[in-house]
Amino acid sequence: MxxxxxxxxxxxxxxxxxxxxxxxxxxxxxxxxxxxxxxxxxxxxxxxxxxxxxxxxxxxxxxxxxxxxxxxxxxDPSARALARGTTGAVGVLLTESVGTAFLDPMAAAFFGAVAEELAPTGMAVVLLPSTGSEGTIPARDIPMDGALVYGCAGDYPAVDWLVKRKLPLVFVDGDPVEGASSVLLDERHGSRLGAQHLLDLGHRRIAILTMSKDATPRWAPDAASISSNFVARERQAGWVETLAGAGVTPIVMGVHDNVEPDVSEGARALLAGPDRPTAVLCFSDLMAAAVVHAAENAGLRVPEDLSVVGFDDSPLSRRLRPALTTVHQDFDAKGKAAAAALTSSISRFRAGVAPAPEQHRIPVDLVVRDSTAPPPST
Amino acid sequence: MxxxxxxxxxxxxxxxxxxxxxxxxxxxxxxxxxxxxxxxxxxxxxxxxxxxxxxxxxxxxxxxxxxxxxxxxxxDPSARALARGTTGAVGVLLTESVGTAFLDPMAAAFFGAVAEELAPTGMAVVLLPSTGSEGTIPARDIPMDGALVYGCAGDYPAVDWLVKRKLPLVFVDGDPVEGASSVLLDERHGSRLGAQHLLDLGHRRIAILTMSKDATPRWAPDAASISSNFVARERQAGWVETLAGAGVTPIVMGVHDNVEPDVSEGARALLAGPDRPTAVLCFSDLMAAAVVHAAENAGLRVPEDLSVVGFDDSPLSRRLRPALTTVHQDFDAKGKAAAAALTSSISRFRAGVAPAPEQHRIPVDLVVRDSTAPPPST
DNA sequence: CGGTTCTTCTGTACCGATAAAGTAACCCCG
DNA sequence: CGGGGTTACTTTATCGGTACAGAAGAACCG
Structure with missing residues (x-):
């Protein structure tokens, strides 16, 4: 040679x-x-x-x-991507601004699980800001082999771009588009468990602290003002259904984002309102923590004067005093399922095989700790 | 027409x-x-x-x-990337497995801040698993216009790839390579403040709970076993320096990852050890929370029997009972500075101008809350 | 009315790789 | 010694765009 x-x-x-x-x-x-x-x-x-x-x-x-x-x-990665037709990256689309999404510990943990699960395949995860400016729209302009749509309402413009690109998609915690895979929690079952737990303890004056469409916390007695978010809708349905079965009509308070300081303000408003509840069902542990905090400030004891039920079973819930009664979700399983569904969808696509949408439903269960008790005996 | x-x-x-x-x-x-x-x-x-x-x-x-x-x-994004020479994405490299990085709330919040800050420029953030398998190495194979290196030791192989690619780089919370920008916290000053605070309260038997190289929690009296991580080194230096100035030699315990369950195990081991300290300086709020928890389980009151100082001032620290005395860092400022340094570095690069490394140092300060008090009067 | 400047489109020349088919040499074997 | 099978490279044909330098006609201008 x-x-x-x-x-x-x-x-x-x-x-x-x-x-x-x-x-x-x-x-x-x-x-x-x-x-x-x-x-x-x-x-x-x-x-x-x-x-x-x-x-x-x-x-x-x-x-x-x-x-x-x-x-x-x-x-050169770009040249290779063009010649091969694959990029080695998958997108993750978030409804909220990316910043607030990461303030939600459950969302962050979910991404971690996804990235972790994807790492062995050599794929990287791209965070797609839903709102690119300067004429660039990440969902349309970033090279990727597929995408995860996390907690987005189906009518979201960025989702539209992804769909138009005919990318393999997996919808997580949100309404799936037809023909795409989805990974959902058994939300309704979870909220039913929480509501039933309070009813079993004897509570009748029950409030709900959840997400709403409005920018500021407000009373949300009507279904229309509940967030159009799939998760919020499902949880709401579970709570209302179960309470209605016992003849109880809940007081509903909605906040816009599941982050501080929104949740604290909502919690304060809820407890300051007329006809104070003896128990609160919360959309998240973060909200539950805010309610516990607000109760403390208002001179109420938890659980003696006020019972609080969270949702997520985040690490926070165990650390809190009192430890939170909450609905456990396995974010790790969720991330794994999402990653697996996506990779399988991508390989089908590459092989030129017709897509075969998978529907995963992750189970949940109630974890009873110290933040719930029978109502005060007044 | x-x-x-x-x-x-x-x-x-x-x-x-x-x-x-x-x-x-x-x-x-x-x-x-x-x-x-x-x-x-x-x-x-x-x-x-x-x-x-x-x-x-x-x-x-x-x-x-x-x-x-x-x-x-x-x-087509890939074709465009090749023709234009830009991809519209920047990478973020993490030392740890991506999964554990996201379990650290401060890290997650930092990414959020970065992504948020980058969104207006239309850039997306790619999470680079440090350990790609199957022969693909994301740091080498993913198309990107620049990258953030977060908390990585300089000798990391993935960092090497990024450097070899001659990408614009910004090092955050880690040793920068020569010629690259960096964004660092004033770590040493922060740990000095914490240590001084304990000395001022009268503590003399002080322990340090920090990161170490070892997989399991262990006593780490020697500097060699401290994590080679820049942050760990700086904080350690600040603590030891300040304590030495008052003639105090700390007890040092190291854990491998700043996540559960490592931190809990480390906290337990620390309090179970001989010659129990009257105060603990912790590498993070997460560790501080674990120490508070372990103290509770051991029948110790915080701060009466044991003072605890955290680091980060994460949202957790305010929620905790007792509320944590901790060193405040502004992760939002950190994220903004990192994003800004990176975009400026990228535009220089595109313009063909020589790189002009920026060194940002984010200030920190001590927030005194309820987890510290004078030592028991025994 | 000739010259200059816009506006609006076109032509050419890449960007840096990969896939698939082709070729030449070599090897084994009956 | 000719055919089938390897091995080790090379050839040819894209992949789907963008930059930049024209070119042709319209508009402006003193």
């Missing part, structure tokens, strides 16, 4: 497309550069990096050495 | 590269397809999408209509 001797390399700062840099034009190192240097075809160099079984070990060593010498890192 | 009439479109499921699908070959819709249909050059169609000012409004409408009719969503 013959190849030209390896010379030194200009050590100038390379810029995209070999543009000018400090007066010196640096041509970027590509497969061809290496091919020329070693005296083989470009394809052989490509194979040295991407398909080692296609060439002799010796030639591969030679090529890799030349590449290292030239400061070549590996095939 | 003339153009051919618009006909119907085959409604078959398109696959990458116009591959075969159920026996029918569907050629993918590209700029050329639209150009042919409308009777203009491909370039004009490209301009209709990417540079509206380059053609008449009327022509643009016509083209967009034809595109919509053909089910064309927009220029």
């Amino acid at each position: 013959t190849f030209t001797p390896l010379g030194p390399v200009p050590a100038t700062y390379p810029v995209p497309h070999g543009a000018e840099q400090g007066g010196v034009v640096v041509s970027r190192v590509t497969l061809q550069t290496i091919a020329d240097r070693v005296g083989v075809s470009r394809m052989t160099v490509s194979n040295a990096f991407s398909r080692p079984d296609q060439l002799s070990a010796e030639m591969r060593r030679t090529i890799l050495a030349a590449a290292a010498d030239l400061g070549y890192v590996g095939p | 003339t153009f051919t009439p618009l006909g119907p479109v085959p409604a078959t499921y398109p696959v990458p590269h116009g591959a075969e699908q159920g026996g029918v070959v569907v050629s993918r819709v590209t700029l050329q397809t639209i150009a042919d249909r409308v009777g203009v050059s491909r370039m004009t169609v490209s301009n209709a999408f990417s540079r509206p000012d380059q053609l008449s409004a009327e022509m643009r409408r016509t083209i967009l209509a034809a595109a919509a009719d053909l089910g064309y969503v927009g220029p």
